[in-house]
Structure formats: C-alpha cells, structure tokens
Amino acid sequence: xxxxxxxxxVAEAMNARIRExxxxxxxxxxxxxxxVIRCGEDPSDLSYERGILKRASVTGIETEQILLPASVTAExxxxxxxxxxxxxxxxxxxxxxxxxxxxxxMEREICNHLVPEKDVDSMTDLSCAGxxxxxxxxxxxxxxxxxxxILRYYGYDPxxxxxxxIGRSLVVGKPMAMMLLAANATVTVCHTKTADIKExxxxxxxxxxxxxxxxxxxxxxxxxxxxxxxxxxxxxPGKNDGRGGITGDAVFGxxxxxxxxxxxxxxxxxxxxxxxxxxxxxxxxxxxPAAKD
Amino acid sequence: xxxxxxxxxVAEAMNARIRExxxxxxxxxxxxxxxVIRCGEDPSDLSYERGILKRASVTGIETEQILLPASVTAExxxxxxxxxxxxxxxxxxxxxxxxxxxxxxMEREICNHLVPEKDVDSMTDLSCAGxxxxxxxxxxxxxxxxxxxILRYYGYDPxxxxxxxIGRSLVVGKPMAMMLLAANATVTVCHTKTADIKExxxxxxxxxxxxxxxxxxxxxxxxxxxxxxxxxxxxxPGKNDGRGGITGDAVFGxxxxxxxxxxxxxxxxxxxxxxxxxxxxxxxxxxxPAAKD
Numbered sequence: 001x002x003x004x005x006x007x008x009x010v011a012e013a014m015n016a017r018i019r020e021x022x023x024x025x026x027x028x029x030x031x032x033x034x035x036v037i038r039c040g041e042d043p044s045d046l047s048y049e050r051g052i053l054k055r056a057s058v059t060g061i062e063t064e065q066i067l068l069p070a071s072v073t074a075e076x077x078x079x080x081x082x083x084x085x086x087x088x089x090x091x092x093x094x095x096x097x098x099x100x101x102x103x104x105x106m107e108r109e110i111c112n113h114l115v116p117e118k119d120v121d122s123m124t125d126l127s128c129a130g131x132x133x134x135x136x137x138x139x140x141x142x143x144x145x146x147x148x149x150i151l152r153y154y155g156y157d158p159x160x161x162x163x164x165x166i167g168r169s170l171v172v173g174k175p176m177a178m179m180l181l182a183a184n185a186t187v188t189v190c191h192t193k194t195a196d197i198k199e200x201x202x203x204x205x206x207x208x209x210x211x212x213x214x215x216x217x218x219x220x221x222x223x224x225x226x227x228x229x230x231x232x233x234x235x236x237p238g239k240n241d242g243r244g245g246i247t248g249d250a251v252f253g254x255x256x257x258x259x260x261x262x263x264x265x266x267x268x269x270x271x272x273x274x275x276x277x278x279x280x281x282x283x284x285x286x287x288x289p290a291a292k293d
Numbered sequence: 294x295x296x297x298x299x300x301x302x303v304a305e306a307m308n309a310r311i312r313e314x315x316x317x318x319x320x321x322x323x324x325x326x327x328x329v330i331r332c333g334e335d336p337s338d339l340s341y342e343r344g345i346l347k348r349a350s351v352t353g354i355e356t357e358q359i360l361l362p363a364s365v366t367a368e369x370x371x372x373x374x375x376x377x378x379x380x381x382x383x384x385x386x387x388x389x390x391x392x393x394x395x396x397x398x399m400e401r402e403i404c405n406h407l408v409p410e411k412d413v414d415s416m417t418d419l420s421c422a423g424x425x426x427x428x429x430x431x432x433x434x435x436x437x438x439x440x441x442x443i444l445r446y447y448g449y450d451p452x453x454x455x456x457x458x459i460g461r462s463l464v465v466g467k468p469m470a471m472m473l474l475a476a477n478a479t480v481t482v483c484h485t486k487t488a489d490i491k492e493x494x495x496x497x498x499x500x501x502x503x504x505x506x507x508x509x510x511x512x513x514x515x516x517x518x519x520x521x522x523x524x525x526x527x528x529x530p531g532k533n534d535g536r537g538g539i540t541g542d543a544v545f546g547x548x549x550x551x552x553x554x555x556x557x558x559x560x561x562x563x564x565x566x567x568x569x570x571x572x573x574x575x576x577x578x579x580x581x582p583a584a585k586d
Binding site for chain 1: 418419421422423425426430452453454455461463467470471474477479480481482483484486487488493
C-alpha cells in the first residue's frame, strides 16, 4: 500500500503561498500579470487556457489574453511578443505551443524573441541554459518543477538517492535530470534506446517516468521502497466504462501495492504544473516589478 | 591488458581532416582565423596559448593574439569582444579563463558578449543551450567533444550502452552526459554526493571520469569489458622520480590490466582538445565564411 502523493494537496499549499506573495506585492502597488497568447482555436489550448485563467484568479494574478488567428504571420506574432517585452505591466508571457502548422518551422525562432525575465513557461534558449547551468536565467519548465514541488511537499530529499528519469525530452526528461542533479541525486536517464529499462528502474530509489505510454510501467519495473512520479498523460479509451480518460505510464493497480509512494494520474503532477506557472509569474513580478504607476 | 586509447593518434587523424578543410576553404579565399584574448601573464594561459598557436599553424588556421594587461577593465575587454564580433575576418574567439581576479565576478557577463557563431570554446550561455538542447547553436566544450572523438576514432558506439560520467561540471560532466545521451547511451551522472560511486561504475560499460583526484579510480571501481576515459589532469608531485608530472584519476597500473580499453594521462583526452578547438574554428569558417575580400 503506497502513499498516494496527491498533486491537488501540493497545489493548494502552493496557491496559498502564491496568494501571500501576490498580496504583499499588491500592497506595494505591483499586480503580477501574465499575458497569454493563443493562435487559433486548438481544443487542447482552450482547455489549458481555462485552467490557467482560473488558477490565476485564485492566486491573485492578473491575466491578459491575446487572441490571434491561426493564420497569423511570424512577423505579427513576433511584434506582439516584442510589445509584451516592452510592457512594464506584464511580468510573464505564455504562448501556446505547438504553434499553428504554418508557423511550426519558425517556432523556436519566434519563442526566442521573448526576454528570459518574462519566460515563465521556459520557451527560450536562455531558459534552457538556466536550468542546464543551474543559474538564475529565465525559468525552468513547469512540469519537472512540479515534480520537485511534490517531492519537497512530501519531504522527500533526493540527495544521495539513485534517481532514474525515463525520457529525455526538453520539457521533462532533461530538465528533470538537471534539477535532480542540482538536488544532489545520482541521476540516470533512460530512453527508447536503453537496453533494459527494467534492470535500471529496479535499482532506483526514485523513478520519474515520462515515457508517454499507457501501461508501460508494470509491477516488474518496481520494488518496495521506491517513490514513483508519473509525469505522463496518456489517453486510455477503455477508462471510465469505455468513455475514455487520462492515465499515466504506470499500471497503477500493479505499482501501488509494491512501492512506497506514487503520484496518481489524474490528480498528480498535472495538478501542480499550473500552480508552478503562477509561482513563476509572482516570482517574475517580485524580481522585476517595473511598473508601479 | 587494455587497449591504450592514444589521444595523439586521434589528434593526428583530426589534424589531417582539418587541414583538408582549411585547404578547401583557402582555395575559396577564406582563411579560418582564431582570435585569442589573454589578460595578464598567467603561466597556465601562456602554456595553453603556445599549444594553440602551434596546433593552429599545423592545421592551416590563422591566429590573432590580443594581449591585454591583467588590469584591463570589463568595459575594455567587452569592447574588444564586440570588435571581434563585428570583424568578418575572425571566425572564432577564445578568451583565457579564469579571468584576472578583478574581473572574476563579471566573467560570465563578459563572456556572453561574444556571438555564439564565434564561440568556439563554449563560453556563452547560448553555447550551453546548444549542447543541452542538442541543436546547432554555438559550440560544445572542447573536452567532452574530445572524448567523443576518441570513442568515434576507436569505433566505440555508445548507443544502448550504460555510460557513467563522474563529475557534473559545465565544462566536462554535464555536456559529456548530454553528448552521450545524444549518442543513445543510457547515462548516469555521479558526483561527490553519490552514495556509492564504486557500485555505479562497476555496472557501467563506459566510464568517463572527471573527478579531478589523482588515485581516485582504483581497480575496485572497474571490471573486465569496460572502456575508461580519464579526463582529469591532476598534478602528482611524486611522478618522474620526484620531479612531478600530470596524472589522471585512474590508478593506471590497477585499471589497465582489468579493463578493455583506457585513455592514458598524459597522451589521452588532453592531446585531442586543442584539435577539437581547431575543428570548431574551421567549422565556423565553413558556416560563416563572411569576408572573402
């Protein structure tokens, strides 16, 4: 019987801390503000946007929605980003990605127009350099930060532990490895070319899985004493009596009886990421309050 | 009896390839040029500089020495870097670090004034982002690149192998981990806070050690079948009948009879790094030939 690491609980504690910070800033005349740029009407963007607007409102963060057509040109989008860079009342900028098909090839170039001080969702090269170098430059991606918040909340210190990260993407695997290294874990990164992931995970103290494959992490991959953070959000059409639903990499029914602690999906890492985003906006406003007028 | 992975042999093969490239560029009117900035007269800078000038001359690369007093101000140094950025005849810039004591606190800021296209020694945040993101942005540090060149030359493919990197610095450990990941190895990073490095290395196929401690890697850390790359350059006062000499992390006499292959120190990784630097200059000149006049 594993301890269930509830993301909701972590998010609530974070939200309370963010509210304290935004109230303190408001008393100084600074209202932290997040600008959200959406190009087109992608359903998953709309869903994420709703979550962001709601979480912002409960944490005392103002939002500004910038809605552009899916046919927006790179020049137009870049000029909007430059305007937000120059706007002292905006502390953070989030741009929904992937961008519409016509802009896909220029995505990285477009993203890099944002100044790192406002890059609360880690979309620039300089934010990447920040998490890699372990220095205060831009912001780290929200998902691995959410994993660290969960570990911190539940009192898990990665120092000296064997941590295994499954996946090597720039949004989860690599930054997760960097953060765990910074927290003094011994870190192993596994991926699709790893000869025997099972053999690697069985030796771990901490497993962070972002394989993105439902049913991937079976009971054979784990052992008693481990903590499992399941980052993946996969669609399982058979869930909820055939209506479908989201699920992680872990076969929860097999993992849960074996390990010490595990995050559920839903209700785990995903519940925390939007609070991390808000904490970045509050932090940006604290560091660069700029407009007090 | 291990195969000795001679760095000199790798460097010679690289030098021949670089000469071919620089000859081809010269035929197109482009002479690859490296600007070397030295502040003060630090003996280790002078020694490294001699090596660079010599390696440049044998590989068809022009050099320009910029010698500044140790008392140079940050503004003066930055303005020299900006001049080199703007100079279409200069393809790469190397600045000896650490900078003199008075500039130490501003070192990173100074370094970041160099454009990534000319950052052949990986001193900017954007070069860091390049190696971390695995994209063509700036250049990776020369030392881990030298390790990859050695593996390539001797036909060692890291794909699917368990690679262990000892050390997590930005000049060796972290970029080495990123390069081995890009080469599809399963990568573990160990460091001073690792509970039991011996236990980790004993499971590895490939060990890259940059602990920086003479005598650290004893026979107990290795087993038959492994390849060991010894990156460290430590001073051993007892070597050469008490005259002193450089030595790696490995206790060579213990390692060599056990493992499959090992790099010596001296004559291993260190012999290759300056050739990597030259290959970066040639590559920069190939990508951005600029001045043909």
